[in-house]
Amino acid sequence: MQERLSFPESQSLALKYFTVSVVLFGIVVVAGLLAAIDYVHPQFLYPALPFSILKILHIDVLIIWILMAFMGALFWLLPAEYGRELVGLKLANIIFWIFCATVLVVAAIFVFVQVGPGTEKTLWLVNQGRKYVEEPRWAAIIVAIGVAVFVYNIVGTAIASKRVTGVVWVVILNLVPLFFLYLIAFPAPTNISVDQFWWWWLVHFWVEATWEVMIGSIVALVLMRLMGTSRRIVETWLYIEVALVLATGVLGIGHHYFWMGAPAYWLGIGGFFSALEPLPLLGMVVHAVYDAGEHHMKMTNEPAFYWMMAEAFGNFIGAGIFGFMITLPQINLFAHGTQWTASHGHFAMWGAYCGVISVIYLALQDHRRAALFAGATWKWGFALLNGGMIGMVGSLMMAGMAQAFYERAIGGSTFNAFVSASSSPWFIEGLGMRLVFAIVFTAGYVVLAYDLLTIGKRVLETSRAGGPARAPAE
């Protein structure tokens, strides 16, 4: 493997990150599926694996999955930008294994220590109790050290190579908030409003700001590789996108503030800026269609190209349209915290970050020296995953609308209204349909994993034998 890669040390590490990220994606999918079953059959797996633990696994592993995919993508793509191997790779390799071990140990703690007192000791050893960042403090310290080493790999190489391109500048500047925002995971204020305020900074600034910039930079690097788009075009567009996403995303986060005790004016500010968020995403869709048209939808790496397209459209629909439906304060009053927001959350997250699959395909094509990545298997994976996701978010929206209607608008958010809405056929059937589509999505994951393991391998055998490179016969 080593001699086939242009930058063997960095890219070998990238492949490890990609492998683990795909495995973690599987854990996210399975935990999500089991949680979906729990909604329909509440006693399923209880008390061995209750819903609360499945949910923790579903959302915490999601964060690590995407973070590891980002790291893999940058370890793969950045050496070409610098024209050299990344610095500090020995340390990065050590951190990789520590990272993996930490994920395993924390998952085991969550599964085996499900309940207990909330003390300073459990904060350090068992669970910090904040959604998305429940990992105990010792694990959070390891994550922080891991991200710090990653920052060193990227920034240190820039200093060593004395070559910093526009995309690399964006990546480096973005690493600053990426690292420092994570430090918010450590304090434990006793005032729940203060705690929630900063927690939202951590979760939403990561997801709606730093991660958006990170995936934007990765997409820029991929576009240069995948479509041969010129650096000038990619960098110009990246600057525009970053400026627009940050301009709307940072204040758009305010739509959460009112609900955790911040002043009421945040309803207006947050609603206004998050309602603006579809506009830059619309520009991205226009750009994606333009690029697709320029290349007549033909690529040497079809899955990478289509996953990139899925990202542009998914981001607009999931974050843009689904978000716009519930972001204005008068609607948000009824929709906040129902399955409706879960619908938006699922689609927005998937739409924004499914592009990491594109990078994995791109890396595999290089790694397996395949002239063409095509065939039918990836299309099945693509269709099942995206079809499953669309079905799930549609079903969740139906269930959430029933909650907003019966529980909030008619029932006035009382406990009785909650119970009544939970027994509404719209709600029950919505969650049932979500389970069906969750199975479809899981099937898509299985096909995707199989495809990632096998795609291009027959091409490699053909080209090794001296024959022409061609698509595998599937």
Place this chain on the structure above:
Amino acid sequence: MLPWQVLATSSLLGAFAFMGGGYAVLFVAAMLSERRPLTRIAYACYAAQCACLLTVLWISPLEVIWKIFLIGSCAAYAVIPPITWRYLRRLHGA
């Protein structure tokens, strides 16, 4: 806000953004393929978006400030695809 108005307003807002997206996609596709019927469908999407806006203005009890915001937003949706298209053409040197 009456219960039915919550769902109606939200659905209309979703349709509003969806039609805006449809207009953008079809507009660029029409420009790339130079097909007039696609351009007409794109403008039809924008007309549908305006219809969604008018319905929201009519049936929804959203506060005036949000209605003004939606009118401005609808105007922005009209110009984003052509402006982005021209910019992309210039950027690509076409």
